[in-house]
Each structure stands twice: as structure tokens, then as C-alpha cells.
Amino acid sequence: VQLQASGGGLVQAGGSLALSCTVSGGAFKDYVMAWFRQAPGSEREFVAAISWTGVQAEYVDSVKGRFAISRDNARNTVTLQMNSLKPEDTAVYYCAADGYSSHVSKTRQRYDYWGQGTQVTVSS
Numbered sequence: 001v002q003l004q005a006s007g008g009g010l011v012q013a014g015g016s017l018a019l020s021c022t023v024s025g026g027a028f029k030d031y032v033m034a035w036f037r038q039a040p041g042s043e044r045e046f047v048a049a050i051s052w053t054g055v056q057a058e059y060v061d062s063v064k065g066r067f068a069i070s071r072d073n074a075r076n077t078v079t080l081q082m083n084s085l086k087p088e089d090t091a092v093y094y095c096a097a098d099g100y101s102s103h104v105s106k107t108r109q110r111y112d113y114w115g116q117g118t119q120v121t122v123s124s
Contacts, residue, residue: 001023001024001026001097002023002024002025003022003023003095003097003116004021004023004116005020005093005094005095005117005118006019007019008118008119008120009120009121010123011120011121011122012122012123013087013122013124016081016083017082018081018082019035019079019080019093019095019118021033022077023077026097026099026113028073028097030052030099031099031113032049032050032101032102032105033049033050033071033095033097034049034095034104034105035080035093035095035096036093036094036108037093038091038094039091039092042091046060046106047060047063047067047093048067048069049105049106050071050078052102054073057104058106060106062088066082066083066084066085067082068083080095082120085120087123089122090121091119092117092118092119093117093118093119094115094116096108096111096114097112097113097114098112
């Protein structure tokens with residue numbers, strides 16, 4: 001199973017970016033999908049996750065109301081729309097897939113497959 005993330009870049013505070021992650025080699029429609037991020041010197045933290053059907057979504061408190069996760073099972077793609085970006089959102093963003101659970105989780109250890117990461121930099 002391979003995850004390919006894209007869409008990162010440099011944006012000013014208040015701007016928007018959309019990250020995409022495409023999954024190949026696995027049964028995408030059966031995976032819980034998530035985004036994590038890691039800032040320099042920090043632990044990798046949960047950002048958002050979405051269930052198989054897309055009905056259930058979870059977010060870290062710091063991005064609620066600003067970020068939205070969605071998925072397209074026909075295209076094996078999960079998207080993280082990030083609005084009203086802040087400098088503290090600067091990090092490498094990773095997409096991840098949980099191939100064995102049916103419930104959304106915020107726990108990093110639950111995710112089996114990881115993408116390579118895409119850099120998001122928000123300038124003040």
C-alpha cells in the first residue's frame with residue numbers, strides 16, 4: 001500500500017491550502033484515513049480523520065472550524081482543506097491509513113500505512 005501526499009506549500013497567514021493523498025495498492029474504501037503533522041522539535045500530532053463512508057470525522061481542537069477532511073472513494077483520495085491558516089499550522093503533514101479498524105482514531109499507533117509528508121509553511 002502506497003500513500004502519496006501533495007499540495008503543500010508556502011502561504012500567508014489567513015490563506016488556504018488543500019492537501020491531497022492518493023492511495024494505491026490497497027482497498028482504499030475500507031481504510032480509515034487521517035492526517036497528522038509534525039513541526040520541528042515536536043511530536044507528530046493528530047490533525048483529522050475520516051471514516052470509511054465519510055460520515056464520521058474527527059479533528060484536533062486547534063483546527064476545528066478551519067480544516068475539513070473529505071474523501072473520494074472512487075478516486076482513492078483523501079483531501080484536507082485548510083482555511084484561515086496560522087503560523088502555528090506550519091509543519092510537515094502526513095496522510096495515514098488504518099487498514100484494520102472501523103472506527104476513527106486519533107492515536108498514531110493505530111495507523112498502518114503512511115505517506116511521505118508534505119511541507120506546509122504559513123508566514124505571518
